[in-house]
Amino acid sequence: MGNDGLLVVRCQLGEREAFRELVAMWHPVLWRYVRGMVGSPHLADDLAQEAWVAVVRGLPRLRQPERFAPWLFTIARRTVTDHLRQTYKAPETAMEEATTVVADDELSGVLTTMQIEAGLAALPPLERKVLILLHLEDLPLASCAEVLGVPAGTVKSRLHRARRMLRNLLAEKGYEA
Amino acid sequence: MSEQSRAAQRDVPEQLERTLATEVSLRSRLRHVAVGLAGGCGAAMIAVLWATEPNALPTRTQAVYAGLIAIGLAWAVFAGWVLSRRRPLFARDRVLSARIALAATVVTALAGVALAAVRGSTTDLVATAAGGVVFTAAAMLTLARARRRRRELLRLRDALRQDAP
Numbered sequence: 262m263g264n265d266g267l268l269v270v271r272c273q274l275g276e277r278e279a280f281r282e283l284v285a286m287w288h289p290v291l292w293r294y295v296r297g298m299v300g301s302p303h304l305a306d307d308l309a310q311e312a313w314v315a316v317v318r319g320l321p322r323l324r325q326p327e328r329f330a331p332w333l334f335t336i337a338r339r340t341v342t343d344h345l346r347q348t349y350k351a352p353e354t355a356m357e358e359a360t361t362v363v364a365d366d367e368l369s370g371v372l373t374t375m376q377i378e379a380g381l382a383a384l385p386p387l388e389r390k391v392l393i394l395l396h397l398e399d400l401p402l403a404s405c406a407e408v409l410g411v412p413a414g415t416v417k418s419r420l421h422r423a424r425r426m427l428r429n430l431l432a433e434k435g436y437e438a
Numbered sequence: 439m440s441e442q443s444r445a446a447q448r449d450v451p452e453q454l455e456r457t458l459a460t461e462v463s464l465r466s467r468l469r470h471v472a473v474g475l476a477g478g479c480g481a482a483m484i485a486v487l488w489a490t491e492p493n494a495l496p497t498r499t500q501a502v503y504a505g506l507i508a509i510g511l512a513w514a515v516f517a518g519w520v521l522s523r524r525r526p527l528f529a530r531d532r533v534l535s536a537r538i539a540l541a542a543t544v545v546t547a548l549a550g551v552a553l554a555a556v557r558g559s560t561t562d563l564v565a566t567a568a569g570g571v572v573f574t575a576a577a578m579l580t581l582a583r584a585r586r587r588r589r590e591l592l593r594l595r596d597a598l599r600q601d602a603p
Binding site for chain 1: 449450451453454455457458461462464523524525526527528529530531588591592594595598599602
């Protein structure tokens with residue numbers, strides 16, 4: 262379970278100093294995830310704080326401390342989604358796709374994190390979330406599916422589409438794939 | 439410097455630290471435990487007083503009793519809501535709170551039984567004693583569950599510490 266699990270268990274026990282360590286360890290990752298989905302760093306600060314409050318309030322009920330990372334990202338995704346709903350006054354439509362597309366790894370070895378981040382802002386939210394979780398946060402496919410609340414096949418198809426869109430965007434900017 | 443590298447270097451914002459310090463505050467949790475217990479135990483004592491009145495009370499006095507009981511129960515419900523939604527208790531907090539709750543329940547039950555013995559009939563005394571036993575048993579059960587949960591987490595923490603490099 263590792264160091265993360267130990268920290269989570271210490272927090273569940275009520276060791277107050279463990280909360281500071283947990284937040285120091287995960288806040289940059291959480292902030293970057295949120296920042297990838299919203300327009301401004303200040304908004305990312307607010308939403309990350311909102312997500313942390315929800316995390317602290319839900320932590321005593323977390324039964325599997327080793328599942329902390331997907332749980333954290335799930336809360337962050339919900340926080341951002343709620344914010345976007347309020348902002349645009351229109352619920353985000355879940356795109357369920359039955360077809361499973363084999364993951365296209367053509368770009369995996371070519372694109373760097375910086376290049377991916379450069380094109381992220383131009384992608385639609387669903388595709389952006391998949392790329393952030395899989396490429397920037399290195400979550401495994403199953404955890405990514407859990408965070409997004411969709412089947413693994415849908416994650417693969419979104420990933421395929423996101424990579425294709427990102428490749429086109431980067432090509433327009435002059436990057437060579 | 440890119441935004442990403444700035445983000446990587448940023449510490450946890452002070453505002454976030456302050457907010458989380460409030461969120462995990464033990465004092466705030468114990469305050470709500472105390473409020474809930476005071477409300478619940480106070481309502482129980484007023485109910486015993488009302489039930490053991492030797493003569494029929496005037497309507498206005500009955501309304502006051504009912505109002506006080508409602509206020510006490512409302513505080514207990516409010517505290518329960520806060521402790522389940524806004525300030526959930528961590529394992530150690532649960533044990534501490536359950537001990538306080540057990541002590542408050544025992545004191546209230548004894549006081550209620552004493553009142554019923556002095557003021558009420560045998561039926562009142564039996565009913566009050568039965569209520570006291572039920573609430574005390576519930577408090578003991580809560581304490582036992584809280585201690586079991588804390589033991590589980592302590593075992594898990596020790597196992598993880600041994601596994602850690």
